[in-house]
Amino acid sequence: SQQGEEDPQALSIQEGENATMNCSYKTSINNLQWYRQNSGRGLVHLILIRSNEREKHSGRLRVTLDTSKKSSSLLITASRAADTASYFCATCSVDRDDKIIFGKGTRLHILP
Amino acid sequence: GAVVSQHPSWVICKSGTSVKIECRSLDFQATTMFWYRQFPKQSLMLMATSNEGSKATYEQGVEKDKFLINHASLTLSTLTVTSAHPEDSSFYICSAVRDRESWTNEKLFFGSGTQLSVL
Numbered sequence: 001s002q003q004g005e006e007d008p009q010a011l012s013i014q015e016g017e018n019a020t021m022n023c024s025y026k027t028s029i030n031n032l033q034w035y036r037q038n039s040g041r042g043l044v045h046l047i048l049i050r051s052n053e054r055e056k057h058s059g060r061l062r063v064t065l066d067t068s069k070k071s072s073s074l075l076i077t078a079s080r081a082a083d084t085a086s087y088f089c090a091t092c093s094v095d096r097d098d099k100i101i102f103g104k105g106t107r108l109h110i111l112p
Numbered sequence: 113g114a115v116v117s118q119h120p121s122w123v124i125c126k127s128g129t130s131v132k133i134e135c136r137s138l139d140f141q142a143t144t145m146f147w148y149r150q151f152p153k154q155s156l157m158l159m160a161t162s163n164e165g166s167k168a169t170y171e172q173g174v175e176k177d178k179f180l181i182n183h184a185s186l187t188l189s190t191l192t193v194t195s196a197h198p199e200d201s202s203f204y205i206c207s208a209v210r211d212r213e214s215w216t217n218e219k220l221f222f223g224s225g226t227q228l229s230v231l
Contacts (some may be wrong), residue, residue: 041225088156099211
């Protein structure tokens with residue numbers, strides 16, 4: 001079963017606004033990663049944050065990790081139409097033999 | 113960055129036939145490959161972990177006789193869906209990694225996926 005839970009499951013915002021997606025998990029992790037998937041395509045890696053890190057930036061992306069709450073957030077600033085996609089968090093679980101487990105994902109739709 | 117090639121990208125077949133999906137690491141040696149399955153608008157479900165030269169480790173609920181995995185070389189793993197039925201229709205995606213050290217500390221490299229449609 002998948003351990004990650006993203007919320008919201010779907011999000012529609014106007015172009016230019018910021019989009020925030022959250023991910024919660026249940027076990028101890030080595031790292032947490034965020035991926036993007038366009039419809040019917042493979043996954044594109046966005047950012048990896050290690051268990052001893054609290055925040056990481058990459059371009060318009062900002063990821064936070066709170067290991068005490070077992071949660072992470074992905075913020076996309078100044079959203080663009082091209083950001084429309086599904087976003088998944090994935091955890092490398094220490095408790096599950098280091099398997100990479102994906103959350104349910106957030107479907108983000110940027111309105112022009 | 114590392115490149116993982118997955119083939120075919122789309123296959124349509126009749127019920128009862130077997131379908132083979134290939135996953136190749138093009139510029140690195142992959143001791144481990146992961147196979148995932150994804151239904152429409154849902155997440156990726158880990159099916160099995162494939163290690164070069166040994167038997168694959170299947171997740172609970174995944175039929176190993178139904179989904180045959182072979183990892184005969186450091187650059188190729190195959191997933192064969194045997195006697196496919198309409199309920200096997202799904203998006204299958206592989207990920208190749210160099211070793212345990214790399215996948216626990218680095219990002220995964222994914223193939224582009226295979227859409228299987230069983231009529």
